[in-house]
Amino acid sequence: MVKNKTRAAYIQQIEELDGLVSRLGEVVVAAVRATGHALGEADEAAARGVVEGRGSADRLHRSVEDSCMGLMLLQQPLAGDLRLVTASFRMESDLARIEEMAVDIAQLAPDVIGKRVPPTITGDLAMLSAQVATMVESAVDAFSRSDADAATAVFPLDNGVDASFGKIRAMIVDNLRSDDSFADVAAELLMIAKYYERMGDHAQQVADWAIFRTTGLYRGRPMGEDSLDQADWSAR
Amino acid sequence: MDEMDDNLTESAPAAGARATVTPAAGGAEVVARDVDLFYGDHQALFDVSLDMPANKVTALIGPSGCGKSTFLRCINRMNDRIAGCRHTGSITLDGQDVDTQIDEYLLRTRVGMVFQRPNPFPLSIFDNVAYGPRRHGKPSREALRQTVQRCLERVGLWDEVKDDLKKSGLGLSGGQQQRLCIARTLAVDPQVLLMDEPTSALDPISTSLVEDLMSDLASDHTVIVVTHNMQQATRVSDYTAFFYMGKLVETAPTTELFSRPKEKQTEDYLTGRFS
Numbered sequence: 001m002v003k004n005k006t007r008a009a010y011i012q013q014i015e016e017l018d019g020l021v022s023r024l025g026e027v028v029v030a031a032v033r034a035t036g037h038a039l040g041e042a043d044e045a046a047a048r049g050v051v052e053g054r055g056s057a058d059r060l061h062r063s064v065e066d067s068c069m070g071l072m073l074l075q076q077p078l079a080g081d082l083r084l085v086t087a088s089f090r091m092e093s094d095l096a097r098i099e100e101m102a103v104d105i106a107q108l109a110p111d112v113i114g115k116r117v118p119p120t121i122t123g124d125l126a127m128l129s130a131q132v133a134t135m136v137e138s139a140v141d142a143f144s145r146s147d148a149d150a151a152t153a154v155f156p157l158d159n160g161v162d163a164s165f166g167k168i169r170a171m172i173v174d175n176l177r178s179d180d181s182f183a184d185v186a187a188e189l190l191m192i193a194k195y196y197e198r199m200g201d202h203a204q205q206v207a208d209w210a211i212f213r214t215t216g217l218y219r220g221r222p223m224g225e226d227s228l229d230q231a232d233w234s235a236r
Numbered sequence: 237m238d239e240m241d242d243n244l245t246e247s248a249p250a251a252g253a254r255a256t257v258t259p260a261a262g263g264a265e266v267v268a269r270d271v272d273l274f275y276g277d278h279q280a281l282f283d284v285s286l287d288m289p290a291n292k293v294t295a296l297i298g299p300s301g302c303g304k305s306t307f308l309r310c311i312n313r314m315n316d317r318i319a320g321c322r323h324t325g326s327i328t329l330d331g332q333d334v335d336t337q338i339d340e341y342l343l344r345t346r347v348g349m350v351f352q353r354p355n356p357f358p359l360s361i362f363d364n365v366a367y368g369p370r371r372h373g374k375p376s377r378e379a380l381r382q383t384v385q386r387c388l389e390r391v392g393l394w395d396e397v398k399d400d401l402k403k404s405g406l407g408l409s410g411g412q413q414q415r416l417c418i419a420r421t422l423a424v425d426p427q428v429l430l431m432d433e434p435t436s437a438l439d440p441i442s443t444s445l446v447e448d449l450m451s452d453l454a455s456d457h458t459v460i461v462v463t464h465n466m467q468q469a470t471r472v473s474d475y476t477a478f479f480y481m482g483k484l485v486e487t488a489p490t491t492e493l494f495s496r497p498k499e500k501q502t503e504d505y506l507t508g509r510f511s
Binding site for chain 2: 004007010011014076077078079080081082083215216217222223224225
């Protein structure tokens with residue numbers, strides 16, 4: 001137990017940041033799942049909920065950013081705390097991109113719901129959203145538990161996401177060939193599928209930050225190591 | 237012993253000593269092996285083994301009383317002056333044992349020391365820098381002038397004081413005084429520079445100048461610095477060693493120790509979680 005008040009306050013800030021990141025992860029995962037529900041169940045209310053929930057998610061994003069910048073400015077954290085703060089700062093960006101794409105999907109959903117879309121496509125989109133949500137959830141959980149093995153296990157899940165995206169894309173193309181009127185929704189469906197596929201990439205980034213927080217290595221490179229050697233610079 | 241005598245004995249050989257000064261060809265590797273140190277019955281260092289590479293900056297960090305300054309003072313045998321202080325194990329300078337193979341006075345020319353508070357002698361700026369070379373030999377006036385200018389230039393003080401060389405060193409600002417003390421240390425061409433919290437009494441601008449100097453001096457000296465300022469350690473050092481309760485807990489390249497320490501005690505110290 002730390003008796004010094006200033007340090008105790010610092011440690012409380014660190015713990016609060018950890019909690020904020022976990023909470024942000026939960027909110028983003030819920031948004032992704034809600035988009036899948038909206039598409040799979042033709043539930044426009046669920047889609048509206050994602051759009052309307054954007055404000056509270058933004059506040060959480062800003063809280064994480066403010067907490068990271070405040071800690072760096074005023075406390076100059078080191079070692080495990082430094083890894084938490086820098087990883088949180090970067091991971092927040094990835095979660096923000098995922099959340100923005102979830103909102104974009106929610107805004108596209110009314111253009112799809114009620115149209116003549118084969119249920120196999122909306123069903124597969126819902127399944128794709130569940131795959132992505134699981135990836136994000138697992139990566140955030142690995143971050144919160146500082147579990148590098150769990151984070152590493154996230155990467156292969158992206159293969160499933162890519163495969164699902166490929167399957168949905170093929171179905172959209174097939175429907176376009178057989179039904180001219182399908183063109184009304186094809187672009188929106190393809191965009192939605194692509195958003196999910198990109199969410200998977202961001203989920204991998206979150207897993208990278210979970211590994212960094214735990215080990216100090218980002219994609220195998222230690223913190224503080226020059227990213228470009230002299231040859232890189234002279235080649236520019 | 238008055239204050240000046242104290243400073244003289246800490247930073248220069250005792251009166252009457254004469255040793256041939258060989259200009260440093262670069263820093264020396266300092267190696268400590270199995271060092272135990274005792275003040276009477278009290279053990280202050282426990283089995284410390286540490287390599288401090290030549291031409292690098294090694295920072296020693298740890299809480300007050302952890303033994304880092306005591307260890308630093310073993311390197312130039314300053315602890316010899318403390319009654320009842322003794323150590324076992326060895327400390328070598330390029331393979332030569334500082335206690336048994338290097339004359340104490342010669343050792344002080346090879347290992348210079350800079351202290352927490354600037355301690356210029358109550359002499360002129362010129363005489364402060366010329367003090368060591370004069371005691372170690374009989375340099376010509378021109379050689380002395382060149383040495384003084386070279387050393388003041390090296391610490392970035394020459395342009396500030398070149399027209400006031402006859403003025404007292406005590407009239408300089410704190411930051412200038414500390415750089416003057418470093419110039420005084422350099423004047424005898426040491427291979428190793430020991431710095432014991434050299435910027436703790438300085439303002440941020442002076443601190444920045446001294447930190448620049450540490451990095452610059454490491455090109456041809458071995459620099460070993462004790463600091464409580466962990467940001468300073470990250471800024472200036474290549475390697476960092478963490479001491480706690482007289483033991484060397486962990487040593488590693490600085491970026492590694494500050495980003496992913498291996499020992500829990502190091503992690504707890506760096507993150508302020510010591511109870």
